[in-house]
Amino acid sequence: MKxxxxxxxxxxxxxxFGPQHWWPGETPFEVMVGAILTQNTAWKNVERAIxxxxxxxxxxxxxxxxxxxxxxxxxxxxxxxxxxxAKRLKSFIERFMEDFHGDIQEMxxxxxxxxxxxxxxxxxxxxxxxxxxILYAIEKPIFVxxxxxxxxxxxxxxxKGDEDYDEIxxxxxxxxxxxxGLFNEYHALIVRLGKEYCKKQNPLCxxxxxxxxxx
DNA sequence: TGCCAGGCCGGGT
DNA sequence: ACCCGGCATGGC
Numbered sequence: 175m176k177x178x179x180x181x182x183x184x185x186x187x188x189x190x191f192g193p194q195h196w197w198p199g200e201t202p203f204e205v206m207v208g209a210i211l212t213q214n215t216a217w218k219n220v221e222r223a224i225x226x227x228x229x230x231x232x233x234x235x236x237x238x239x240x241x242x243x244x245x246x247x248x249x250x251x252x253x254x255x256x257x258x259x260a261k262r263l264k265s266f267i268e269r270f271m272e273d274f275h276g277d278i279q280e281m282x283x284x285x286x287x288x289x290x291x292x293x294x295x296x297x298x299x300x301x302x303x304x305x306x307x308i309l310y311a312i313e314k315p316i317f318v319x320x321x322x323x324x325x326x327x328x329x330x331x332x333x334k335g336d337e338d339y340d341e342i343x344x345x346x347x348x349x350x351x352x353x354x355g356l357f358n359e360y361h362a363l364i365v366r367l368g369k370e371y372c373k374k375q376n377p378l379c380x381x382x383x384x385x386x387x388x389x
Numbered sequence: 390t391g392c393c394a395g396g397c398c399g400g401g402t
Numbered sequence: 403a404c405c406c407g408g409c410a411t412g413g414c
Contacts, residue, residue, distance in 0.1 A: 208395095209395090210396095213397065214393095216393080216394040216395085216411090217395065218413075219412060219413090222411095223411095252412075253411075254409080255408090255411085256409090257409075257410090258397090258398095258409050258410090297398080298397065298398080299397085303396070318395085320395050322395070361395085365395055369395085375393080
């Protein structure tokens, strides 16, 4: 695979869609909560859940920490898997309070690979969620891989499709400058492209902005 | 109507 | 080491 294609791909997407202004959240804490709530879930539903938390003035580590889990589950209901996600939010925030006193700045002091290990040690936080938090809340350069990334790379012949997460992430890390702004925009653009042109049902489409790169 | 969405985990083979 | 079902709401 030609290394510079990964960058060309990005430039093409950027020219087509423009900047995406991610993550759609007002504070790093909101980003972290959103990262958990959006697991296998349409973002629109996550917005409703976050709205509910804001309405109750509950979008803070302290408030969620002391809220009972049933109450939390009800508030985040629109985001789906709400019992499961209430548990995940709770366990994440509990550790966040214990280890960082609910302070993002303290989290930022960790080296990013150490932080990744810390995040992965929390039940309900996997690699994509961890990397989303590191990139979009902590703002350190790490590439986020999601289902769209795999599907798009595979449909365009970059990969076979059965590669695991870290392997796909390595492709981006090897072939791009490690820049937070670039990684931020690139992942957001992939999601944008995926939503509009590369959903599961869609066959390969001729109107896709990346049609020149079809195999 | 049925299929899917910005995953992750646990159990079975 | 894979493979699969469970988790659940809302949009198209």
